[in-house]
Amino acid sequence: MGALPAVSTTMRPSPALVRSTVLELLILTAHLLLYPTGVRQERRPPPPVPPPAAGPGDRPPVLLLHGFIDNRSVFVLLRRSLRRHGWPLVECLNYSPLTRDLRTAAELFGRRVEELCARTGSPRIDVIGHSLGGLVARYYIQRLGGDARIRTLVTLATPHGGTRVAPLMSAHPLVRQLRPESEVIAELAGPAPGCGTRFISFWSELDQVMVPAESARLDHPDLLSRNVRVSGVGHLALPVHWAVVASIRQALTTEEELGDSSAAVSVA
Numbered sequence: 001m002g003a004l005p006a007v008s009t010t011m012r013p014s015p016a017l018v019r020s021t022v023l024e025l026l027i028l029t030a031h032l033l034l035y036p037t038g039v040r041q042e043r044r045p046p047p048p049v050p051p052p053a054a055g056p057g058d059r060p061p062v063l064l065l066h067g068f069i070d071n072r073s074v075f076v077l078l079r080r081s082l083r084r085h086g087w088p089l090v091e092c093l094n095y096s097p098l099t100r101d102l103r104t105a106a107e108l109f110g111r112r113v114e115e116l117c118a119r120t121g122s123p124r125i126d127v128i129g130h131s132l133g134g135l136v137a138r139y140y141i142q143r144l145g146g147d148a149r150i151r152t153l154v155t156l157a158t159p160h161g162g163t164r165v166a167p168l169m170s171a172h173p174l175v176r177q178l179r180p181e182s183e184v185i186a187e188l189a190g191p192a193p194g195c196g197t198r199f200i201s202f203w204s205e206l207d208q209v210m211v212p213a214e215s216a217r218l219d220h221p222d223l224l225s226r227n228v229r230v231s232g233v234g235h236l237a238l239p240v241h242w243a244v245v246a247s248i249r250q251a252l253t254t255e256e257e258l259g260d261s262s263a264a265v266s267v268a
Contacts, residue, residue, distance in 0.1 A: 016232060020206040024234045031074060031236065038073030041094050060125045060151060061089040061116055062252070065109065067131030067157075068174065069097045074130060077240045078248065085249055089120060095136070100173045102132075102184050106139040113140070113149050124151040126252055130239045131209070132178070134158030135188075138199070138218075142188055147197040154248055155201045156238040161185065161215035165208070180215070192222040199225040200251045202238055202265070209235040226251075229264045 013021075062082060064075045072092035082090045093112050095105050116125060127150050129137045134155030140146035141153060162180030170176050177184040203216030210216045217227045228251075230244055238244050247265050 017206055020232060020234045020237070021208075024208075024236050027236045027240060034073040034076060035071065036073075038071035038076075038092075038094070042072060042092055058122075059087050059252075060122050061091065061120050062087055062126045062128060063113065063116060064090065064092040065127060065129040065133030065137055066092070066094070067129075067133050070130070074239050075128075078128070078245050081245045082249065087252075091116065102136055102139055102174060102177050103143075105136045106144060109136055110140045110144055110146055110149075113146065117149060124149055126150070126152045126154070128154045128156070128248065129158060130156045131158055131235070132174075134201075135160070135178070135184075138188060139184065141197045142192045142195060147195045150197045152198045152200065152252060154251055155199070155216075155218065156244070156248075157203060157207050157210060157216050157235045158201065158218075159210055159215050160188070160201065160218045163209065163215050164211045189220070192220065195223055197224070199223050200228060201225065202228045202230055202244060202247070204230040204233055204235070204238065206231075206233065207235045207238075226263060231264065 064072065064079065066072055066074050071094050075092055079090050079092070093109060095108055099105050113125060113127075117123060127137045129135070134153070135158050137146075137150070137153050138155070138158070138160070141150050159178050162182060162185045163178055164180065170179070176182060179185070199218050201216060201218040203210065203213065205213045207213050207216060218225045219227070228247060230238065230241075233241050233244070243265055
């Protein structure tokens, strides 16, 4: 979650951008009201003894990972939708807003993934990450061996190529790691042969937090990926808009080979 950049007064914004900005402000207001409900880490049930074995038709657990200076409250609607449509286990991980290093956050995330797999008896899980959360999960997959545990990673407005938004925030070391020229972005652009995770990246041309907007696309020769362009909404709307949520559900239930493919979702 972050401040919306000001719209330039030297150019007349398009009607789509105006509608998107108004929607972003409404969502931001609602999210600020919900934010206190997600500050605490959610309680996890004790592990069964022994954990249940996953059946061939069972949907794997889903773990949700929020963005910068945010918490699990951003996923209230998405989580409810997944549960209503047959996902038996959907959990969230909060990482501290004081986190200064993406690699540290990825290690914490990896420990939670291992705990979830051990507790549920599922060998692999699916992950949905918003903004920075998607990059944390991707780093775990590519650099820490997490592809053995993550079947599918869905990213929403994640700066796969880095973003140049809000230069004044570069004093924060984590924000510096999101710059296109950072070591973290360079590591993720490096070779990833044999990575077994499927990647599905939702991005919007009206996302004012991704600069340029195409930086939220995942284009890597070694990764099985699909980029889904969303028209008509901005950064904060991607985890809550009904059309995007429906597309996320479809992505998690699709087993086809992805490769170099793309798709589009219109919410206009």
